[in-house]
Amino acid sequence: MKFNLFHKLNKPDYLLIGTIVSLSLFGLLMVYNSSVAMAIRDFGNQYYYLQEQTKWLILGLIIFILFSFIDFRVWKKLAFPIMLGTIVLLCIVLIPGIGIKALGAKRWINLGFFVLQPAEFAKLSLIMYLSAWLAGAKKQKLFSFLLLLCLFIGLIMLEPDLGTTMIITLTSLAMFFYSGAAIQQFLFILPLFGIGATLLAVFSPYRLKRLLTFFNPESDPLGASYHIRQAIIALGSGGLFGLGLGQSRQKYEYLPEANTDSIFAIIGEELGFLGCVILILVYLFILWRGFRIARRVEDPFGRNLALGITTWIGIQMLINISAMVALIPLTGVPLPFVSYGGSSLIIMFAACGILINISRFVRK
Numbered sequence: 001m002k003f004n005l006f007h008k009l010n011k012p013d014y015l016l017i018g019t020i021v022s023l024s025l026f027g028l029l030m031v032y033n034s035s036v037a038m039a040i041r042d043f044g045n046q047y048y049y050l051q052e053q054t055k056w057l058i059l060g061l062i063i064f065i066l067f068s069f070i071d072f073r074v075w076k077k078l079a080f081p082i083m084l085g086t087i088v089l090l091c092i093v094l095i096p097g098i099g100i101k102a103l104g105a106k107r108w109i110n111l112g113f114f115v116l117q118p119a120e121f122a123k124l125s126l127i128m129y130l131s132a133w134l135a136g137a138k139k140q141k142l143f144s145f146l147l148l149l150c151l152f153i154g155l156i157m158l159e160p161d162l163g164t165t166m167i168i169t170l171t172s173l174a175m176f177f178y179s180g181a182a183i184q185q186f187l188f189i190l191p192l193f194g195i196g197a198t199l200l201a202v203f204s205p206y207r208l209k210r211l212l213t214f215f216n217p218e219s220d221p222l223g224a225s226y227h228i229r230q231a232i233i234a235l236g237s238g239g240l241f242g243l244g245l246g247q248s249r250q251k252y253e254y255l256p257e258a259n260t261d262s263i264f265a266i267i268g269e270e271l272g273f274l275g276c277v278i279l280i281l282v283y284l285f286i287l288w289r290g291f292r293i294a295r296r297v298e299d300p301f302g303r304n305l306a307l308g309i310t311t312w313i314g315i316q317m318l319i320n321i322s323a324m325v326a327l328i329p330l331t332g333v334p335l336p337f338v339s340y341g342g343s344s345l346i347i348m349f350a351a352c353g354i355l356i357n358i359s360r361f362v363r364k
Contacts, residue, residue: 012068013359016289020337020352023282024060024345027263027338028053033245034266035259035340037252049259049340056342060349067353072361075354076301079125079132086125089118090155107159117343119156119164123312124351126152126168127175131304134179142185145176146192163331166319169193171312178307213329227262230255231324234265235276242272259340261332264324280321283336287314290355296362306358309351 028050035049042048075082093099093109100108100115109116129148149172156165173189213225234250237243248269251258258266268276290310297303313336320335322328334344 010360010362012356013289013293016286016293016352016359017068017356019282019286019289020064020349021061023286024057024337024349026279027335027345028057029245030263030267030338031259031340033248033270034251034263038259041253052342053340053345056345059342060346063346064349064353064356067350068356070354070357072302072305072354072357073299075128075305076132076135079128082125083129086118086122087151087155089116090122090152093118094155094158107161115342117341119159119161120343120347122152122156123164123168123171124309124347126172127305127308127312127351130172130175131301131308134175135300135304142181142188145172146189161332163319163333166331167312167316167333170315171308174311174315175304175308178304227256228323228326228330231262231265232326234262235268235325238269238272238275240273242268242270242275245270257332260334261320261330261339262324263339264321264335267338268324279338283314283317286310293355293359293362297358298363299361302358302361306355309355312351313348 031053032047032050036046039046039048039050045051089109093107098109100110107117107119109118126148130145149169152168153165156168173186173193177186213228230250234248234255237249243249248258248266250269251266255262255265264276264279267279271278287310290306290313294303294306294310297306316333316336319328319331320333320339323330323333334341336348337345
């Protein structure tokens with residue numbers, strides 16, 4: 001089969017493109033709103049985080065445009081070497097002196113001009129490989145699937161990064177389900193991962209504290225439950241219509257990680273319940289367009305890839321928002337296209353660029 005890197009068939013999904021770009025611009029505004037106090041405190045420049053996020057947004061948009069023109073079938077040939085490269089990066093980040101340690105976790109590699117988070121890259125590379133593998137497999141091999149998934153989970157948990165582990169696990173299981181796996185296989189898999197998640201929580205002191213405070217938020221209000229209490233205060237303060245854009249009080253060093261994992265709480269405080277509902281509807285629109293593309297493309301690899309990317313976006317959004325409204329224990333997961341962070345934003349743009357290219361090959 002011959003590939004044309006700039007092959008043009010149908011028009012791309014312009015509605016999806018416009019929604020993604022609009023959401024990322026909204027995220028840029030909220031990163032600035034939520035980070036003013038931290039930027040002044042740490043750098044003496046209230047625009048510091050805005051400037052950094054703008055650089056990553058521009059780079060992300062360039063990658064988004066480029067990937068939207070590259071024939072998605074090229075990634076099928078590259079899926080295996082990309083996966084191997086990701087495993088190498090996940091190993092390198094654990095090497096003392098190379099991996100950057102912050103907040104008790106070693107998740108980043110400083111490249112000088114950019115701080116790379118291999119776990120973010122792992123989300124897309126595993127989706128690519130599973131898409132190729134499941135498209136070519138006549139019968140799903142449960143043991144091989146579990147072995148590969150456990151390898152990724154094991155390396156990421158050594159950082160540790162429970163949030164990314166949850167996203168990768170749920171996305172991979174969903175892709176395995178989409179591929180036609182028997183229900184008996186899921187009845188075997190789910191208890192295993194349930195037991196694994198429980199053990200991770202019980203044998204890790206800080207995770208156990210988060211779990212206990214989830215069941216009893218009133219315990220340790222200045223310690224383990226402080227973060228979620230401040231998030232709930234922010235959301236409650238917003239009411240129906242919010243305090244107004246830029247008027248958040250919790251961003252003044254009350255709410256931890258206000259510009260990253262907790263940015264949804266700032267959105268709720270400034271734009272209220274109505275603003276949060278509109279934001280969720282925007283995400284649901286993106287998911288609808290993504291699943292619509294997957295349903296209409298005939299190529300098995302393209303279908304798996306579109307399903308995997310869309311499911312990943314949906315699961316990550318759901319985990320972030322659920323944690324902020326205390327439906328699940330807190331996890332360090334960024335809100336797609338909105339939270340501050342270069343690796344997450346750029347990888348998300350790359351994935352959506354691939355999704356846009358797949359939309360050019362759908363049935364009319």
